[in-house]
Amino acid sequence: MKKQIGIGLAAILAAGLMTGSAWTQELANDEESLALLMEEGETVYANNCAACHGVEGEGGGGPALVGSSVVEGRSAVIYQILFGATDHGMPAFAPILSDQEIAAVATYIRNSWENDYGIVLPRSVEMRRSAPPENPAEDAE
Numbered sequence: 001m002k003k004q005i006g007i008g009l010a011a012i013l014a015a016g017l018m019t020g021s022a023w024t025q026e027l028a029n030d031e032e033s034l035a036l037l038m039e040e041g042e043t044v045y046a047n048n049c050a051a052c053h054g055v056e057g058e059g060g061g062g063p064a065l066v067g068s069s070v071v072e073g074r075s076a077v078i079y080q081i082l083f084g085a086t087d088h089g090m091p092a093f094a095p096i097l098s099d100q101e102i103a104a105v106a107t108y109i110r111n112s113w114e115n116d117y118g119i120v121l122p123r124s125v126e127m128r129r130s131a132p133p134e135n136p137a138e139d140a141e
Contacts, residue, residue, distance in 0.1 A: 027103075027121050034107065034119050041108025044101050048093065049109070057113045062090060066113045074120060077106050078128045099125040 027033040046055075052062035059065070070076045081102050084092035093102065099122040106125070110117035 029119050029121065033121070034111070037104045037107035037119060038111060039104075040101070041104035041106070042112075044097065044105040045108050048097070049105065052090070053109075057109060057115075062088075065109050066115065068115075071109055071115055072117050074106075074110075074118070074124065075128065077110060078102065078120060078125055079133065081106060082125070082129055083132060094129060099123075099129065 027036065049062075052060060053065050054060045057065035065071050070080055080090070081097070082092065082094040084090040086092070097105070102125045103120045103122040106120040109115065110120065
């Protein structure tokens with residue numbers, strides 16, 4: 001009986017890995033994690049960002065993300081996604097998206113099109129979510 005429960009649990013955990021929505025492995029600054037975040041980030045971007053920032057990050061209702069200095073700065077892009085820029089029409093996604101989803105979309109926009117700025121891990125989002133700066137632009141990395 002215990003063996004069957006263990007096998008069932010392993011199958012549930014494997015299913016979570018395959019869907020990408022509930023990873024059971026720790027993400028790291030490596031190629032495998034980058035690929036996982038890019039895949040999820042593309043979906044998050046299409047569902048939440050493309051309408052304003054363009055399908056290819058070219059801009060439109062919102063600014064272009066290709067070559068953006070905000071996208072280049074890890075902290076700046078995390079804060080922008082978390083807390084938005086309501087005075088410019090960008091909503092805050094902190095109440096809508098998880099740390100993992102924000103890490104994924106940040107990684108996606110930082111590494112798509114002409115951008116090549118590196119990975120954003122969920123723990124970086126968690127840290128910034130819990131201690132927002134008074135002026136996010138000053139904390140750009």
